[in-house]
Amino acid sequence: MIEAIGLTKQYGATRAVEGLTFTVQPGIVTGFLGPNGAGKSTTMRLILGLDRATSGTVTVNGKPYREHAAPLHEVGALLEARSVHTGRSAYNHLIALAQTHGVPRSRVNELIDAVGLREVARKRVGGFSLGMGQRLGIAAALLADPRTVILDEPVNGLDPEGIQWIRNLLKHLASEGRTVFVSSHLMSEMAQTAEHLIVIGRGRLIANLSVEEFLRQASRNIVRVRSPQAAALREEIVGPDVTVTLAADGALEVSGLTAEQIGEAAARRSFVLHELTPERASLEEAFMDVTRDAVEFHAPATGEPHAPDQVPA
Amino acid sequence: MSVIEAPPWERGLRVTQPRVVASEWTKLHSLRSTRWSMLVAVILTIGLSALFAFATSDRWNRMGPREQANRHPLDIALGGVLLSQLAIGVLGVLVISGEYSTGMIRSTIAAVPRRLPVLWAKAAVFATVTFCLMLPAVVAAFFASQAIVDHIEPLRLSFTGPAVLRNVVGGALYLTAIGVFALALGAIARNTAGGISSFVAIIFVIPPLLDILPSNWENAISPYLPSNAGSDVFGIRTGSGHLSPWAGFGLFVGYTAFALATAAVLLVRRDT
Numbered sequence: 001m002i003e004a005i006g007l008t009k010q011y012g013a014t015r016a017v018e019g020l021t022f023t024v025q026p027g028i029v030t031g032f033l034g035p036n037g038a039g040k041s042t043t044m045r046l047i048l049g050l051d052r053a054t055s056g057t058v059t060v061n062g063k064p065y066r067e068h069a070a071p072l073h074e075v076g077a078l079l080e081a082r083s084v085h086t087g088r089s090a091y092n093h094l095i096a097l098a099q100t101h102g103v104p105r106s107r108v109n110e111l112i113d114a115v116g117l118r119e120v121a122r123k124r125v126g127g128f129s130l131g132m133g134q135r136l137g138i139a140a141a142l143l144a145d146p147r148t149v150i151l152d153e154p155v156n157g158l159d160p161e162g163i164q165w166i167r168n169l170l171k172h173l174a175s176e177g178r179t180v181f182v183s184s185h186l187m188s189e190m191a192q193t194a195e196h197l198i199v200i201g202r203g204r205l206i207a208n209l210s211v212e213e214f215l216r217q218a219s220r221n222i223v224r225v226r227s228p229q230a231a232a233l234r235e236e237i238v239g240p241d242v243t244v245t246l247a248a249d250g251a252l253e254v255s256g257l258t259a260e261q262i263g264e265a266a267a268r269r270s271f272v273l274h275e276l277t278p279e280r281a282s283l284e285e286a287f288m289d290v291t292r293d294a295v296e297f298h299a300p301a302t303g304e305p306h307a308p309d310q311v312p313a
Numbered sequence: 314m315s316v317i318e319a320p321p322w323e324r325g326l327r328v329t330q331p332r333v334v335a336s337e338w339t340k341l342h343s344l345r346s347t348r349w350s351m352l353v354a355v356i357l358t359i360g361l362s363a364l365f366a367f368a369t370s371d372r373w374n375r376m377g378p379r380e381q382a383n384r385h386p387l388d389i390a391l392g393g394v395l396l397s398q399l400a401i402g403v404l405g406v407l408v409i410s411g412e413y414s415t416g417m418i419r420s421t422i423a424a425v426p427r428r429l430p431v432l433w434a435k436a437a438v439f440a441t442v443t444f445c446l447m448l449p450a451v452v453a454a455f456f457a458s459q460a461i462v463d464h465i466e467p468l469r470l471s472f473t474g475p476a477v478l479r480n481v482v483g484g485a486l487y488l489t490a491i492g493v494f495a496l497a498l499g500a501i502a503r504n505t506a507g508g509i510s511s512f513v514a515i516i517f518v519i520p521p522l523l524d525i526l527p528s529n530w531e532n533a534i535s536p537y538l539p540s541n542a543g544s545d546v547f548g549i550r551t552g553s554g555h556l557s558p559w560a561g562f563g564l565f566v567g568y569t570a571f572a573l574a575t576a577a578v579l580l581v582r583r584d585t
Contacts, residue, residue, distance in 0.1 A: 049426045050419060051584040066426035070326040075423075083419035085344070085411060092343035093420075099336035100424045101326045140420060144326055145319065 001026055001179055002047060002148060006056035009042050009203075016042040017203040019056070024181045024198070026147070029174045031194030031211070032183040033287065039203035040183040041080055044152050048077055060148055072101050076141035080152035080183075082133060086126035090117055090136050093125060094143060101144050111139040130157040138169070148179040155189055167193045187287035191215070199287075215280075223259045225252040226275035227266065237265050251275065330430050337434040341408065341442060350404035351442070354397040354488070355450045361393035362454035366461035373465050386468045387480050390455040391547050394484045397450075398491045401443060402516065405495030406508035408439050413503045422585045432500060432577055436493050443492040448485035455481050479558065483546035486562065490543060490569050491516070497572035501579060516540045536561070539568045 002024040009017040017039040024030045034040050045051045047058050049066040057064070060075050068074045084093055094108045112121045115135040120128065125136065134154060141149060151170075155163045170193050174180045184190050190197060190211065197214050199207040207214065227233050230252055234244045242256035254262060259278045266273050341347050366389050373381070412418040425431050455472065462468040470477055498515075499508035520538055523531045535541055536556050545561025556564065 045585075048423050050422055068426075070328060071426050072424055073323065073326045077423055079419055079423075081416050081419065083416040083423075085340070085415045085417040087344045087346060087411070087415075088340070088417075089343065092339060096336045096339040096343070097420060097424050099339060100328055100332050102322075102329075102332055103326065104322050107320075107322065145323055 004058040007058050008055045010054045022198050026179040027177050028195040029170050029180045029193050030196045031190035032198050034200040036185050038200050072144035075148045076146035077150040078137040078141045084125045089122050091121040103144050115139045131162045151182045222253045222255045222279050224277040227273050229271045233271050333430040333434040337438045350400050354400040357397040358393040358450040359454045362390050362458040365389045365392045366458035370462050386470045390458045391484045401488050401492045402495040402512045405492040406499035409499040410505040410508045428580050440489050440493050444489040447488045451481050451484040480547045487543050494569040497576045500576035
């Protein structure tokens with residue numbers, strides 16, 4: 001369980017994270033979503049005590065991270081930035097981390113097998129591919145059997161097989177009762193794995209809700225209709241809560257009615273329909289709808305000076 | 314809370330200072346740069362002394378009486394230390410700056426979020442390893458150089474002779490302190506280039522610069538410079554311009570402690 005209250009971090013003049021309050025529950029995968037530069041990595045660094053919060057607090061399993069007697073047993077983290085000495089072998093890297101907590105060698109060997117690094121475990125990490133590096137990072141995160149797992153953009157740069165492996169792993173960890181907190185800037189990735197979402201933009205909390213709720217709220221439901229009697233059909237169905245627009249290809253885009261309602265309306269007047277397609281906005285579109293106002297770097301609007309670090313009053 | 318049953322080893326999980334020391338020992342010996350730097354330091358310590366001994370032995374009969382009188386066998390035996398301190402210093406900086414340049418420091422701090430045990434462990438492990446390798450190296454340098462100048466009566470020294478033991482152990486102690494001093498500089502600078510250049514500036518560049526100052530200023534400052542004070546413990550120079558061997562070394566240990574304390578304060582305060 002992770003609890004952040006009013007978490008704020010200022011780097012010089014830049015406020016990376018501002019007043020974040022949220023709770024990450026055990027037993028489910030919680031997605032931490034936001035555009036690049038929104039403050040996801042900063043938040044994760046604050047949770048781990050790598051950076052000190054300017055104000056506010058964040059606790060893991062009831063205590064600030066650095067006050068735990070066995071921190072790696074509380075939280076296992078995979079950070080986005082590489083955090084391995086390139087001159088050391090994967091095996092020695094894990095051994096060195098294990099020794100700080102008294103994790104036995106057998107556990108290190110078990111994890112090396114579990115993440116599929118057996119054959120390269122004695123090789124220097126500098127020669128590892130991105131995927132191998134991620135697997136090593138996962139092994140390090142799981143070393144002390146942590147109750148909470150934090151992963152920053154774990155699928156970045158992975159091949160499809162690696163992505164599938166991570167997704168299954170996350171679900172598995174959550175099913176064991178662990179708290180799983182995963183960041184991504186891709187909504188589609190989160191929809192595959194997460195049950196709950198915490199969305200931030202420009203360092204502020206935008207949404208804190210279930211994935212299902214997010215999709216329902218954010219999607220624009222329209223129905224595409226093509227008919228030789230398009231103009232008449234439009235007259236038939238348009239109303240105060242129903243808008244009908246003409247798409248470039250001549251189809252009607254109807255919002256405010258379900259496909260069933262449109263089909264029945266057409267049948268009453270015996271209109272011919274060539275197409276009747278309910279369309280949901282894609283996940284990425286939904287995500288962009290939610291974060292539109294919170295993206296750190298817009299493409300420069302006309303006449304607007306470059307002002308990336310504006311701090312809202 | 315966990316649904317799975319916890320394995321028995323989990324009951325003993327806890328960060329302790331001895332465990333962090335074990336971890337730092339693994340980190341130190343598992344890097345190639347450590348093995349190479351230490352090998353270079355050993356070779357320089359012994360090899361350079363042997364080289365000086367050969368040169369002296371070869372030229373001895375062509376030296377004038379005054380030049381012969383200026384040759385001191387301990388200078389020859391410990392000449393290598395003055396160069397191997399560079400290898401030890403660079404490695405001392407790398408022990409910590411290498412973690413910052415590769416990002417390893419994030420894993421380290423995440424494992425030991427109280428941070429200070431890491432600094433103490435690094436310093437203790439590096440000091441122990443340096444002393445354990447450099448003491449035999451300096452002893453070997455002494456015997457090697459003595460074997461080479463054995464035929465020259467005035468250069469012969471007994472290992473148990475006056476001040477010989479102090480000089481030989483002092484050479485190893487000096488290298489150990491240099492290593493910890495450099496490690497502290499690396500921790501303060503947090504990058505390799507900054508750490509090494511501040512180390513080289515303090516130990517190698519500033520001392521000769523003092524020649525530019527008026528000589529009474531130079532004489533007032535020079536004995537208290539870290540490298541001059543520290544090397545008093547194995548120098549045969551005595552009298553004005555130098556502190557007594559242990560006073561000088563004590564001062565250098567004080568500088569090292571100050572640098573390490575500064576590094577400790579910064580390590581706790583700064584973001585990683």
